[in-house]
Every structure is written in structure tokens, then in C-alpha cells.
Amino acid sequence: MSAREEMLSAIRRANASATDTPVPRDYERRSPHSPSELLDLLTDRLVDYKATVVRVPLSELPTALADAVAPYSPVLVPPDQPWDLDATPDSPALGPHDLDGFAAVVTGCAVACAETGTIALDGGPAQGRRAITLVPDVHVCVVHGSQVVGSVPEMIAALTPTRPITFVSGPSATSDIELQRVEGVHGPRTLIVVLACEWQ
């Protein structure tokens, strides 16, 4: 018998008398917060993780972005960047060592979750492949107010699971030394979130 068959039949034997369990889902599915409260919450959570948050009206996004990347050079952007930044567009020819040569990367995101301070990247518009938000030491991430949801269930529901997804909650960190959090290990050591919103 193949390993597959042997394991599956062992499971079936073990489950001969197993009963079905109903799953209660009476936890909070939707966050009770208003849209502007969500922006405050997201900001608070990100700052708690030692990320930098810049909040601007939509009209000032170009200036805010230019300011955010000004200290860094060279800067990488996804090939479909919508911001007209003077930066290098990613291309498949750039290997890990090449990516390591960039000081910063600017991307958008798919959705952000306020309650946990989480930004989800899914390789969709303005995000590029996973490696570009990983290797450069500074990640500048543009989040639009309309992309912010309240709860984890809302964030999960907003994503297409078969895309490559990265949930980012602050800069990389470790708690491995005496369980004290230290920000900045292998992933970007600096996370700058530019939160752009038409209604603030």
C-alpha cells in the first residue's frame, strides 16, 4: 500500500465513530468603528509596532511620497507604479543581490486591518512580486483610506487566497532574546506607511 493510501485508511479507521461538530461563529465579524476611527486605530497600532505613519489628504500624496523617499537612494518601485516617482521599476532580471542594492522600495497594498495594524500585500496593482518588499531595508507603503477595514475577518474576506499574500504588521522584529521585542531583523528594518485619505 502506498503511504498515501495507508495514511488515509488509518484516518478513516480512526474516524469510524467520529461525530460532526457544529462551528459557532458568534465572534465579532465586523468592527463597530466608523471610518475615521479606523484610520486612528490603524495609525495607533502601526506606531505601537514602531512603524512611521504619515497621514495626508489624497491631494498631497505625491508630495508626501517624495518627502518620504527623499533620504534614500536608489529607490525601487513595482513596474506599474501609479505615482510617477523618479525610481527604478522592478524587472524579472533583478536577482536577490540586485534587490539588496536598493535602499528603499515604494508599494501600495491590497487591504489594511485597523484592529491589528496589519497591511496585506497580494501582488496586485502597485505591489509587485514579494521579493521587492522584503530585501530593501526600507519599505514605504501607500495605504488609501478606502482600503482600511476594521477586523481580521473583514481583511480575510477582502483577499483572494490563491494570490501570494504577505501580511505585514510593523517592521521585522524578534522576541527571541529574553522575550523582549527588538525591531528590525531580516525583513525591512524601517516601515513607513503613507496613509492617504480623501475625507480627512
Added chain:
Amino acid sequence: MTDLGMPLLRAPRGVGHLRGDKSFPAAARDALADSQLRRNLGHATSTIRAKRATVVAERADWEQLRAAGSAIKAATMAHLDEHLERLEAEVTRRGGVVHWARDANEANEIVTRLVAATGSREVVKVKSMATQEIGLNEALEAAGVTAQETDLAELIVQLGGDLPSHILVPAIHRNRAEIREIFLREMPGVDPALTDEPRRLAMAARAYLRERFLRADVAISGANFGVADTGSLVVVESEGNGRMCLTLPRTLITVMGIEKVVPTWQDLEVFLQLLPRSSTGERMNPYTSVWTGVTPGDGPAEVHLVLLDNGRTATLADDVGRAALHCIKCSACLNVCPVYERTGGHAYGSVYPGPIGAVLSPQLTGVEDNASLPFASSLCGACFEACPVRIDIPSLLVRLRSQHVEARREASRVPSAEAVAMAAAAWTMSDPGRFAAAEKASRLGRVFGRRSGRLTTLPPPLSAWTAGRDAPRPPAETFREWWARERG
């Protein structure tokens, strides 16, 4: 279920890290004699307990989330065959290759063969309990392949020639000064001016591993979850070493215990809330990666999934014991356990220490290969209260204790010494009425001796093991009194 004549698939002897070379009481006595170890553990576990309590209190629906998590796991196990077949079909459909491994030897062979096929002599690894359980690093080494651990704590353990002692923080038994010494001694090219500031130590690890990530051709990972209805695999981490391993190399091999499957993508909305708050005491961990088969132009071009049994189907065959398979390896039960806090993880002799290890390891190996572990608990119940998926660990311990006694009886051998010593206490503690009566009447555990001192003894009645085997003394306090004094 053992009566159907089919042998249960247990974790085999001679491979992997599920069995210690000493019984728990013997190993615990050694650990209790190490005052540095106890200080490190006490400091770390109290830090994490406080963080966890804060972020758990933040969620008004915490109990509802726990109930959902528990029910999803129970429902998954009841149809585990279907979910695994679905997972296999979805991963395959999206360009991944799925392998099945009955035990540690088979999994090690599969991975070694896959690595050999790439021609690479070096692999990077992201922390995974399953690959430690099966002793994959040793198997790779025997085949001439160097496996580089990349999680900071794993790196500390690997460089220190040490064994992991905690699920989440394998180097919890080391303090900053010891870590600095290990780095200075073992890390090629390290700055001799390295201090023991945690930030400096983390930066030293970054510098050491950076080039290894950038040049890596093959990575090996575990998975926290495998989503059946989409074929998506999930790794939850903090440092970014996981992202490096999952994104940069050409080939990615994931070894996942079969119990890690969840039926639907939606189920992650529960576990991604339960896990980080319970494990690191954060609202969310810094990074969680999700990948589904191969995505052209983004990440590894070759993706493998090894589904591992190694005693899991045997565990499933026990209708009470199977709850141990619900574990999401958050380590909350370790951090609240008065026994773990004193002995540390090494005393348990398995990669799975603490309360969950005491119920999981004996089931994976067969209880007679880990006969003392079910007795490594005072049955205080703190683990059950902390567990995000509501595993009733005390009930499982009692079950395994009786199975041990039964196994010995069948073999016409007397139960082990700890079984005899614990039987009365377990019987007493399993019933609140009897417990109170015993406390009132005579001081529970009259037959056990004890020695005083914070953290140097195990809580009653386990104190019997550690206080030496001299003339029995009436204990000065019961477990409840001891607990009240310790935790106030």
C-alpha cells in the same frame, strides 16, 4: 480502535526528537539544580504572560474565538481524510507537488531526495517543529547537505550545539550574556566588540545570515496552516527569515503535519486572531506569508509539500487523546505551567515540551516510550485556561496515565514508580469534592517529602520527585496553597 488488527503508525525509534534519554523526574532534578536556567525561564515566562494577558483582554469576543477555534479543529479531524485529499488536489492543480510520509524516516528520505535532485549542498530553513520532530537536519547532514537554521532562536540553538527548549522561543533557556558568548565563539566573522544588547545581537544574526539568504537555492519550511479548499500554505513569523526562505530560493520544500490542515480560507480569520495573541502576546505577528502552489514570476518555481503522519493517525485513533492534534503550537500552555517554569523544556526529552508535549509526545511515540511524561503535571488546569483552542490537557493527562498503567498490567509488569506515586493524587485532584476533602482532612500528598524555596521545587504533588527520596515528610502546603503563594 487498536482492535481492528491494523497496526497504528507510530513515530519510529532511532530517528528524530520525540524521546529523551532520561525519564522526566530524572531530567527535572538536573534542571532544578541549574539556578541560571531557572532565572532565565522565570524572567521570560513572566514577561510573556503579562503581554498575553493584555492583548487577550483587549478582545471582548476572546471566548467566542476560542470556541470557534476548538470546534473548527474538532470538525476538521472528523473529516481529515477529505480535507487532506482536497488540499492535495488544490496544491497539485496550482503547480505544487504533494508527497505523503508515514513516518520520520520516510519524510527524511523524501526531502533528502528532493534536495539531492536540485544539486544544492546547502539549504536554508525556517523554524518548523515538524522538521525538528523528524530529525531532518541530521538526515540532511548524513547526505552531505548543510541545513542552516535562520530563525534567531534556532540559530542560537544550532550554534550553541544545543537542543530547543520552548516551542516559540527555542533558546528561552539562554539569557543575553550567554547568547553573546555563543555568537562570539561560533559565528564566523562576528564583530569582537559585540555587546549583549538584544538589538546588537539581532543585528549580528542579520549580518551573518544575509548572504546565505541571498544565495540560497533551496529552502525548507514547516507550515502553521494548510488551507484545504484553496491549497494555500501559511507561515506565521516575526523576523522576516521566513519570508526570505519562502520567497527567494528556486525550490521550496514544506513539511507539514497532517493535523495542520484547516478546511477553508475563512477559518484563518479565527486562527490569525488566536495565534499571535496567545504566542508572542501581540495583536498580530510582524509577518505572515501565504502561498498557493507556484506563482509564475513571484517566488519559488518548484514547490513541494510533504504531508507527515509520524504518529498522528495513531493519536487520532484515541477519541479523547485526538484533541492533542488541535494544538496550534502557540506555547501559551508552556508559559503558564508551574512545572515547565521550573524544569524548562529539555526535561521533557522531546521537541514538544510543557503541557502539550506531555500529552502529544507519548501519543506520537506510544505511551510506553514516554511513560513518565503524562505524570509531569500537577493537573492545576492553567494550561486549559490559556489554550486558545481549549484543549483539555488535564483530562488527556489522566487518560494517558491510565493507559500507561493498563499497558503495564497487560505486560504483567508493575506500573512505573511515578505512576504509583501519582495515582492517588490524580484520583484525588480529578474531583473537586475529593480534592477539598483531602485538603481539609490531611494535607494532600502526605506521603511526599518536600524541600522549601522558590522555583527550586516542583509544585505538589510532583515535589515528591525533586525533594529526594528520603523519609516522607508531611508537606507544609497543598498545591492550591502553593499556587496562591506563587501566583498571588
